[in-house]
Structures are given as structure tokens and as C-alpha cells.
Amino acid sequence: MVENKGKSQKEKGKSQVKIEVKELNIWFGKVLALKSLNLEIQSNEILGVIGPASSGKTSFLRQLNRLNELEAGFRMEGEVLLDERDICRIKPEHLRKNIGMIFALPQVLPISIYDNVVYGVRMHDGKSKSELDAIVEDSLKASFLWDEVKDRLKEFATKLSGGQQQRLCISRTLAVRPEVILFDEPCSGLDPISTAKVEESMLRLKEQYTIVLVTNNTKQAARVADRTAFFLMGELIEIDKTHKIFTAPQDKRTEDYIQGRFG
Amino acid sequence: MKTTTKQKIAFSILFLCTIIVVLPVLFVLGVIIKNGAKGISWQFLTTMPSDGMRQGGIYPAIVGTLYLVSLSIVFSLPVGVMAAIYLNEYAKDNLLTRLIRLAIVNLAGVSSVVYGLFGLALFVTFMKFGVSILSGALTLAIMNLPVIITASREALASVPYSFREVSLSLGLSRWQTIRHSVLPFAIPGILTGAILSLARAAGETAPILFTVAAFYLPNLPVSVFDQAMALPYHLYIISTQIPNISIQTRYATAFVLVGIVFTMNIIAVILRSRLRKKKKW
Ligand SMILES: Nc1ncnc2c1ncn2[C@@H]1O[C@H](COP(=O)(O)OP(=O)(O)OP(=O)(O)O)[C@@H](O)[C@H]1O
Ligand SMILES: [Mg+2]
Numbered sequence: 416m417v418e419n420k421g422k423s424q425k426e427k428g429k430s431q432v433k434i435e436v437k438e439l440n441i442w443f444g445k446v447l448a449l450k451s452l453n454l455e456i457q458s459n460e461i462l463g464v465i466g467p468a469s470s471g472k473t474s475f476l477r478q479l480n481r482l483n484e485l486e487a488g489f490r491m492e493g494e495v496l497l498d499e500r501d502i503c504r505i506k507p508e509h510l511r512k513n514i515g516m517i518f519a520l521p522q523v524l525p526i527s528i529y530d531n532v533v534y535g536v537r538m539h540d541g542k543s544k545s546e547l548d549a550i551v552e553d554s555l556k557a558s559f560l561w562d563e564v565k566d567r568l569k570e571f572a573t574k575l576s577g578g579q580q581q582r583l584c585i586s587r588t589l590a591v592r593p594e595v596i597l598f599d600e601p602c603s604g605l606d607p608i609s610t611a612k613v614e615e616s617m618l619r620l621k622e623q624y625t626i627v628l629v630t631n632n633t634k635q636a637a638r639v640a641d642r643t644a645f646f647l648m649g650e651l652i653e654i655d656k657t658h659k660i661f662t663a664p665q666d667k668r669t670e671d672y673i674q675g676r677f678g
Numbered sequence: 679m680k681t682t683t684k685q686k687i688a689f690s691i692l693f694l695c696t697i698i699v700v701l702p703v704l705f706v707l708g709v710i711i712k713n714g715a716k717g718i719s720w721q722f723l724t725t726m727p728s729d730g731m732r733q734g735g736i737y738p739a740i741v742g743t744l745y746l747v748s749l750s751i752v753f754s755l756p757v758g759v760m761a762a763i764y765l766n767e768y769a770k771d772n773l774l775t776r777l778i779r780l781a782i783v784n785l786a787g788v789s790s791v792v793y794g795l796f797g798l799a800l801f802v803t804f805m806k807f808g809v810s811i812l813s814g815a816l817t818l819a820i821m822n823l824p825v826i827i828t829a830s831r832e833a834l835a836s837v838p839y840s841f842r843e844v845s846l847s848l849g850l851s852r853w854q855t856i857r858h859s860v861l862p863f864a865i866p867g868i869l870t871g872a873i874l875s876l877a878r879a880a881g882e883t884a885p886i887l888f889t890v891a892a893f894y895l896p897n898l899p900v901s902v903f904d905q906a907m908a909l910p911y912h913l914y915i916i917s918t919q920i921p922n923i924s925i926q927t928r929y930a931t932a933f934v935l936v937g938i939v940f941t942m943n944i945i946a947v948i949l950r951s952r953l954r955k956k957k958k959w
């Protein structure tokens with residue numbers, strides 16, 4: 416089923432707009448976290464989002480699955496369209512099933528590996544034990560974790576290493592069968608080898624999913640992103656093909672940031 | 679003065695204070711055990727009192743206390759936990775919520791005799807339950823609500839916020855999130871609070887004085903509308919109202935009461951340490 420969904424997305428054409436953000440403003444209390452943001456995310460691309468601390472990257476990401484709404488003092492203007500539908504008109508549960516999220520720290524729950532993977536999908540529709548087993552295997556294979564954990568699915572997920580935990584979180588999100596996956600600095604706590612594995616799974620996943628990758632590691636964006644957006648103080652400064660951003664940025668500030676001349 | 683000497687003095691004072699807290703408890707326990715242990719027998723625990731309560735056992739008082747305590751938890755646990763869920767998970771931080779929180783904190787400090795009078799007015803008289811197990815259990819339940827709500831809220835608040843975010847981000851509804859990602863991890867803490875409040879309910883005299891407790895009943899209660907004897911009240915009676923009763927009977931009764939309360943507290947402590955060990959976040 417995972418593959419079917421991917422194919423149908425692909426068949427519709429390569430550069431189809433998956434998400435469109437129009438004149439988006441976000442406030443938390445008095446803080447204006449995003450200023451008149453306009454951008455498009457294509458199907459099956461990895462969009463990298465880079466920028467210094469407090470530039471609004473996380474706020475942008477959490478707007479796409481409407482997690483911002485949980486914050487006190489949150490207010491927004493503008494529109495976010497998923498497949499041309501205003502996300503504010505979609506039930507949050509439904510939207511979040513379609514737009515999965517991976518957090519900066521691996522957020523595994525203190526239950527077994529198996530239970531972690533089926534955590535979301537189990538609630539959604541009555542699936543039989545064998546269907547769940549199949550989903551667990553598929554999802555763990557997709558995040559390249561299956562071989563490492565297939566004999567210890569009943570063990571506590573908290574026993575896994577940080578990198579394994581993060582890949583487990585990816586499996587858990589995949590199990591719900593989203594179309595878009597949001598990554599918020601998914602490798603910030605990981606060593607280079609674990610990071611490489613997570614990046615490898617991202618590159619593989621983009622065949623079937625649309626991915627937004629927020630990262631504070633510009634090299635990571637250069638390695639995996641098809642296009643890259645540079646945020647600064649709540650504003651989108653520049654968005655373009657990744658190699659262009661890194662070789663010939665249009666804006667001076669982008670160049671400064673990439674060359675490490677920013678805090 | 680050298681810092682090490684200062685430190686030694688500080689630690690000695692702290693240790694002394696601890697001793698001051700613990701000594702009376704040990705002393706009371708010692709006296710009760712010394713005078714009461716010999717009076718404990720199977721017969722004492724399982725027979726009715728006789729000869730104006732000078733002879734026989736305290737069976738009806740034990741049964742009465744167990745009835746009261748279990749019925750009160752049936753009322754207070756669900757209500758308390760649901761109120762705590764509302765306050766911790768749903769309630770917006772506005773004036774009303776803050777007033778409710780303040781009220782709960784204050785209710786926890788109200789003296790138990792006030793609850794007794796409240797129970798008399800509301801359950802016995804106004805709702806016409808009469809002097810009965812039902813009235814007594816409801817009164818104890820009301821008295822325990824603030825404790826259970828506070829303990830449950832703390833247990834809920836100690837579940838990391840990220841669990842909720844993960845759950846919501848996977849498309850679970852807010853209720854599913856609470857039901858499956860928050861409550862299961864809060865339950866040990868909630869239970870600890872519940873058991874501690876039970877122990878308090880078992881030992882209190884004032885709330886049951888006007889609402890359920892009987893001086894002496896020849897038969898065990900058969901329904902929740904019957905009166906019942908209860909351990910703390912029984913102890914009060916045989917210590918003050920009945921002349922020529924052996925010291926040993928009094929202390930043995932105290933021994934049983936303290937034993938029940940102690941057992942409950944120990945269960946709570948064990949539960950809590952289990953929880954700490956299992957806690958992996
Ligand atoms: N819940 C909130 N309440 C108040 N202010 C917030 C909240 N979330 C974000 N902000 C503010 O919005 C601005 C953007 O924050 P955001 O977390 O999106 O930045 P970021 O680019 O992800 O930074 P970092 O690289 O440090 O993660 C910051 O000024 C921040 O203080
Ligand atoms: Mg961030």
C-alpha cells in the first residue's frame with residue numbers, strides 16, 4: 416500500500432505542487448515568528464530549510480501539521496494549502512495522518528519496539544494482528560532498522576541507541592502512511608554514522624514521500640535537499656535549487672550564512 | 679571555621695531534626711506494639727464483641743472500616759481522576775481555572791470534623807441517606823477528593839509533554855492522546871495518591887462520627903443504608919466511654935488500626951519505587 420500511494424503521486428507528474436504557503440504570518444503572543452511567507456513544496460522533493468537559531472524554521476514546520484495551535488498565544492494569518500485544500504478546513508487528526516513529523520530528539524515511547532511502530536496506525540483503523548505485523552516489517556525496512564531489531568521487537572524501545580531510536584521514530588511515522596514527512600533537525604543529537612543512515616533513508620523515502628527537512632547543519636541540506644530555503648528572523652530570504660543556493664546565492668545574507676559568518 | 683567543620687555541624691543539625699521527626703513515631707509504634715501485640719489473636723480479629731465490648735473481638739469494626747474505605751474510593755477515584763484530567767489537559771489557564779485550583783488546595787487543608795458536619799447536612803439530612811455506610815463513604819470521598827485530584831494532576835504533569843506531541847503528530851485525537859499516551863504512564867502515580875488517601879480515610883474519626891458510626895451493633899451491616907461500626911470510632915469509645923476495659927484490648931485495637939494504615943502506606947511506597955525504576959524517560 417505504501418508503494419501504491421507513492422506511485423499515484425508520481426504518476427501525476429514530477430513537479431506537482433504538494434503544499435503551497437500564501438502570505439503566512441504567525442504570532443506567538445507579541446512575537447512575530449513568520450513574516451509574510453510564500454513558498455511551494457513540490458511532490459517527491461526534499462526541501463531543505465536552513466537558517467540561524469530563532470529564524471522560524473520550527474514554527475514553519477509545525478504550522479504545516481498544525482501543531483502550533485497547541486501553543487498559548489498562537490495566532491495566524493494567511494493560508495497553507497495541501498493538495499490545493501486549506502489545511503485549516505481539514506480535521507487536525509486527518510491532516511496529521513497525512514503529514515507526519517520527526518522531532519529533533521528521538522521521541523520513542525517507553526513501550527516495546529513493536530508497540531512504538533504500531534502506535535499511531537493501531538488507533539486509526541481496526542487492523543488485524545497479521546496486518547500490523549506486516550506494517551511493522553515494512554516500516555522498519557523502510558527506515559533500514561529491520562535487520563538490527565527484527566529479533567528483539569518485544570524489547571523496550573528505550574534500550575536502542577539514539578540513532579536507532581530516531582529511525583524507529585521514522586518507522587512509526589511511515590506506519591501511518593503519510594504523504595508528507597516533516598523532519599525537525601532529526602540528526603542534531605546523532606553521531607556521523609547514525610546521521611548517514613538517517614540521510615540514506617530520507618533519500619530513499621523521497622521516491623514515495625514529500626519531505627521537508629529543517630536542519631541547522633548546512634552541509635546536511637547540501638547533501639540531501641533538492642531545493643533549499645534560507646530563513647532569517649522569520650523571513651524567507653531565498654529559495655532555490657540546492658546547488659544554486661550553495662554555489663551562487665542571490666542574496667548576500669544567504670552567502671554569509673552558508674560561509675559561517677553568522678551566529 | 680573550616681568549611682569541613684561547618685559542614686559537619688550543618689549535617690548534624692539536619693540529622694537531629696530528622697531524629698526529632700522520627701522518634702515520636704517510633705515511640706508511639708513501640709508502645710502500641712508492646713501493649714497490643716499480645717492481644718492480637720485470630721479470635722480477636724474475627725469475633726463479635728461481647729460483655730459490653732470488654733470481651734470478644736473487633737470483627738464488625740474491621741469490616742465496617744473496610745466497607746467504608748472501599749466504597750469511598752469507588753466514588754472518589756473516578757471523579758478525582760477525571761477532574762484532574764480536565765484541569766491538567768483541557769482547562770485553559772484563566773481566572774476560573776485558577777480559582778478552582780485554589781479551592782482544591784484549600785479544601786485539602788480543611789479539618790476533618792468540618793467534612794463530618796458537611797456530610798451530616800448534605801447526605802444524612804438533605805439527601806435522606808440517613809446515618810449509613812453510604813453517607814459515611816460519601817463524606818470520606820469528599821474529604822479525599824482534593825488529595826486524589828492533586829496527586830493525579832502531579833502524575834499527569836510528570837508525563838513528558840513530548841508524549842502528547844508525538845501522539846498528536848501521528849494523527850491521534852486529543853482524547854486518544856490522553857487515553858493512550860498520557861494516562862497509562864500516569865497510573866502508578868495516581869494509584870499511589872489514591873492509596874495514601876485511603877489510609878487517611880481509614881484512620882479518621884470525625885467524618886464518620888455523625889454520618890455512619892455506631893456505638894455497638896449486634897449484627898454486621900447488610901446494605902449500604904445500614905449503620906456500621908468502624909475502627910477509629912470503636913477505639914475512641916473503648917478508650918473513653920467504657921470503664922473497666924483491659925489496656926490490652928485498647929492497644930490491640932490501636933494495633934490493628936495502625937497496621938491497616940501502615941500496610942496501605944507501605945504498598946504506596948513500594949508502588950512508587952517500582953514506578954521510579956520503570957520510569958525510562
Ligand atoms: N510557543 C512559543 N511561544 C512563544 N514564542 C515562540 C514559541 N515558539 C516559537 N517562538 C518564537 O518564535 C521565533 C521562532 O522560533 P522557532 O522555534 O521557529 O525558531 P527556529 O528557527 O526553529 O530556531 P532553532 O534553530 O533554535 O530551533 C523565536 O523568536 C521564538 O522565540
Ligand atoms: Mg527549531
